[in-house]
Amino acid sequence: MNHNSGIFVRFPRPTFDLTIDDAEGRIAREPFFDRGNFAWKPVITGFEVQIDDNARPSGLRKHRTGAICNILAGDPGEPQWQTFAPGPTLFPAIWFEYEVIVKNSDYTVFLTNTQTGERKQTTSFYNTDPAANRLGLSACRSMLEAPWPGGTFGSKAETHSCSCKS
Numbered sequence: 001m002n003h004n005s006g007i008f009v010r011f012p013r014p015t016f017d018l019t020i021d022d023a024e025g026r027i028a029r030e031p032f033f034d035r036g037n038f039a040w041k042p043v044i045t046g047f048e049v050q051i052d053d054n055a056r057p058s059g060l061r062k063h064r065t066g067a068i069c070n071i072l073a074g075d076p077g078e079p080q081w082q083t084f085a086p087g088p089t090l091f092p093a094i095w096f097e098y099e100v101i102v103k104n105s106d107y108t109v110f111l112t113n114t115q116t117g118e119r120k121q122t123t124s125f126y127n128t129d130p131a132a133n134r135l136g137l138s139a140c141r142s143m144l145e146a147p148w149p150g151g152t153f154g155s156k157a158e159t160h161s162c163s164c165k166s
Contacts, residue, residue, distance in 0.1 A: 005051035006069060008042035009100055009107075047071070047127070049100050049109055053090045065090065066098075066109050066122025082125035087111030088118045 033044070042048070048069040055063035061073040066087045074080035088111060090096060099110040109123040 004056065006048040007051070007098060007100060008046045008048050010046045010102055047107065049098065049123075051098075064122075066111050068107055068109070068123055068125050071125055081128075082107075082123050084123050085120065087120045087122045088113045088116075 050063055050067045050069040051065050052063060053065045055061070060075040061067060061084050062070055062075060062078075062082070064084070064086060067073055067084050068082050072078045072081040073084040088096070091113075095114045097112040097114055099112070101108045101110075105127040107123065107125040107127065108121065110119055110121050112119040
């Protein structure tokens with residue numbers, strides 16, 4: 001079975017009326033994109049922090065737990081746009097804590113084994129995509145009517161159930 005989960009960050013509320021003309025480049029890379037489906041807005045306007053320690057089916061670092069999904073991570077033949085290092089080894093029935101820090105265009109991800117306390121930084125990424133900044137930041141600003149970039153976060157369980165707690 002191919003398990004694939006993730007946490008989406010820095011996107012406007014999916015039901016928020018958003019013109020996504022600026023995202024045409026990102027839309028072109030998503031063959032199943034459906035403009036009428038609100039669930040696609042996080043994919044197009046935000047970033048996904050991946051949860052799949054085996055990076056199925058590709059095995060690439062940019063698809064491993066703790067990576068910003070599809071942001072180049074120095075896989076063979078690709079440049080490195082994010083600095084990625086594997087987090088603590090994941091074990092069934094043990095809770096792991098994700099810490100996703102987003103300040104302006106800087107993204108940092110930590111993963112902690114709550115049983116042992118082992119904490120590792122998995123990703124450091126500086127977003128230079130002006131379309132993503134424009135969509136993810138300005139749309140969130142207007143949505144929240146605040147002087148700072150905020151946004152919504154959400155979870156994805158593509159092929160199975162995913163458990164979360166706060």
